[in-house]
Amino acid sequence: MNPELLELLVTRSMPYGKFKGRLLADLPGHYLAWFAREGFPAGQLGQLLAIMHELDHNNLRALLDPLRRG
Template sequence: MLSGNKAALIELAKYKMPFGKYKDQYLVDIPEYYYTWFKQKGFPKGKLGNMMQQMYDIKINGLEELIYTIRREF
């Protein structure tokens, strides 16, 4: 794994939602349906939107445990 990808995964694992219903919760702890709604309506622009898109992809592929492991170890 490239070091840039590693840093991005660590950041994704530790990132918390900055607004709304799930404010201050880790992105990985937010239910999949929330990401599905954003997928249909459009993710926010910028870094948060990119991270939410990545988390959507992780969740629909059942890879949350990878993010939990990264969060525990880093």
């Protein structure tokens, strides 16, 4: 896995939808699961949401804690 993608999870915000403006790393699990069922968007955003879904589904969100800025 590309470490730069993990960094983006804690710095990039959701650009649209119900959780617009929320960091990707802070999106709720049910929202990520909805994308997993319905299909992730194309491009890097979809890739990031898929990674975040895997982290959430496997209870690994804490792995992102060291990457969060102060």
